[in-house]
Amino acid sequence: xxxxxxxxxxxxxxxxxxxxxxxxxxxxxxxxxxxxxxxxxxxxxxxxxxxxxxxxxxxxxxxxxxxxxxxxxxxxxxxxxxxxxxxxxxxxxxxxxxxxxxxxxxxxxxxxxxxxxxxxxxxxxxxxxxxxxxxxxxxxxxxxxxxxxxxxxxxxxxxxxxxxxxxxxxxxxxxxxxxxxxxxxxxxxxxxxxxxxxxxxxxxxxxxxxxxxxxxxxxxxxxxxxxxxxxxxxxxxxxxxxxxxxxxxxxxxxxxxxxxxxxxxxxxxxxxxxxxxxxxxxxxxxxxxxxxxxxxxxxxxxxxxxxxxxxxxxxxxxxxxxxxxxxxxxxxxxxxxxxxxxxxxxxxxxxxxxxxxxxxxxxxxxxxxxxxxxxxxxxxxxxxxxxxxxxxxxxxxxxxxxxxxxxxxxxxxxxxxxxxxxxxxxxxxxx
Numbered sequence: 040x041x042x043x044x045x046x047x048x049x050x051x052x053x054x055x056x057x058x059x060x061x062x063x064x065x066x067x068x069x070x071x072x073x074x075x076x077x078x079x080x081x082x083x084x085x086x087x088x089x090x091x092x093x094x095x096x097x098x099x100x101x102x103x104x105x106x107x108x109x110x111x112x113x114x115x116x117x118x119x120x121x122x123x124x125x126x127x128x129x130x131x132x133x134x135x136x137x138x139x140x141x142x143x144x145x146x147x148x149x150x151x152x153x154x155x156x157x158x159x160x161x162x163x164x165x166x167x168x169x170x171x172x173x174x175x176x177x178x179x180x181x182x183x184x185x186x187x188x189x190x191x192x193x194x195x196x197x198x199x200x201x202x203x204x205x206x207x208x209x210x211x212x213x214x215x216x217x218x219x220x221x222x223x224x225x226x227x228x229x230x231x232x233x234x235x236x237x238x239x240x241x242x243x244x245x246x247x248x249x250x251x252x253x254x255x256x257x258x259x260x261x262x263x264x265x266x267x268x269x270x271x272x273x274x275x276x277x278x279x280x281x282x283x284x285x286x287x288x289x290x291x292x293x294x295x296x297x298x299x300x301x302x303x304x305x306x307x308x309x310x311x312x313x314x315x316x317x318x319x320x321x322x323x324x325x326x327x328x329x330x331x332x333x334x335x336x337x338x339x340x341x342x343x344x345x346x347x348x349x350x351x352x353x354x355x356x357x358x359x360x361x362x363x364x365x366x367x368x369x370x371x372x373x374x375x376x377x378x379x380x381x382x383x384x385x386x387x388x389x390x391x392x393x394x395x396x397x398x399x400x401x402x403x404x405x406x407x408x409x410x411x412x413x414x415x416x417x418x419x420x421x422x423x424x425x426x427x428x429x430x431x432x433x434x435x436x437x438x439x440x441x442x443x444x445x446x447x448x449x450x451x452x453x454x455x456x457x458x459x460x461x462x463x464x465x466x467x468x469x470x
Contacts, residue, residue, distance in 0.1 A: 054315050089128050093129050102121045110431050118454065130308070134306070153227070153289060159183055195236055207360075323337075324344075
């Protein structure tokens with residue numbers, strides 16, 4: 040009987056890691072002179088921390104897990120390095136966390152009711168403020184929720200509760216700084232009697248005007264805009280503010296919920312679009328043709344590429360996804376107790392809910408759920424289960440985690456002598 044199963048091969052160093060390994064040291068030395076004024080004087084501290092963590096992702100020398108087949112007659116085993124579990128900078132870890140987030144949002148947060156994506160964009164004049172004041176995004180998120188909520192109440196003239204998930208993105212095409220908001224909005228709300236009212240918002244022009252006025256007021260109140268100049272902006276016919284709600288999410292479509300949940304937290308760059316010339320340290324970034332900028336290819340020097348990429352790393356412990364109304368933690372906690380949202384598809388037993396007090400990717404290897412999540416996500420991305428033995432098809436288990444440098448070095452020396460991964464010819468060629 041053929042027991043052959045697909046073999047999981049961990050990724051080798053990706054092109055972004057290679058660029059950072061070769062050029063970050065020079066970028067750091069020249070940051071104050073060339074980049075601090077445009078990207079932030081003290082940002083280099085946060086950037087360096089994130090880059091160092093990313094460069095250790097998949098590095099066997101930083102620690103390994105020993106994984107062994109449970110079949111006593113097989114005993115096949117291998118070693119795997121640790122991942123950095125980072126958002127935004129590491130494409131691989133970001134992808135895994137993206138999948139976990141989309142599952143959680145689709146199954147444990149969004150009600151089985153009609154939703155719609157809203158995209159709120161800001162004029163170029165105001166975008167730099169978000170680069171130097173990284174707390175602005177949260178205040179604008181609150182404005183967005185208040186606008187939606189007020190619009191629904193105005194439409195039906197009664198009190199109701201709605202739910203909005205707001206995701207802040209700072210990047211546009213070719214990694215340009217372009218802060219904007221992707222929102223998954225419950226298309227309506229639930230009144231005090233527990234009845235749902237479906238309220239499509241068709242007049243986005245009025246919504247855009249309210250958004251413009253409230254954001255400009257926020258900037259004036261915070262002393263970021265002079266009141267006289269603010270009045271001038273309000274007089275412009277083409278303000279640069281916009282609201283798009285052209286993408287519906289039907290109540291019955293799990294696929295639409297999952298796809299949009301993934302889209303609103305996508306990674307700033309695609310590895311497939313990056314070409315790196317090691318000989319002269321230049322990077323070609325290719326994307327689809329942009330009608331506004333009249334280009335689809337951009338040539339970067341390594342330092343400029345790193346500057347553009349790392350400007351999108353958020354401040355540490357800053358959450359760029361916000362939950363409001365029925366989707367807030369408080370409302371969900373109340374729904375668990377009283378069961379008020381069960382009839383709308385809310386699962387009160389949140390078996391797969393990520394921890395609210397810890398990073399969902401940071402559980403220890405001893406926690407079975409974490410291990411299975413890792414294996415399931417690998418299988419989802421690569422269509423291969425890393426915890427299925429490639430020799431006999433039996434289950435494999437993590438039996439040890441080795442972090443002591445001397446022990447790690449001994450194991451790596453042994454693997455090298457035996458041409459075992461990561462020292463086999465295929466792995467060396469890929470790297």
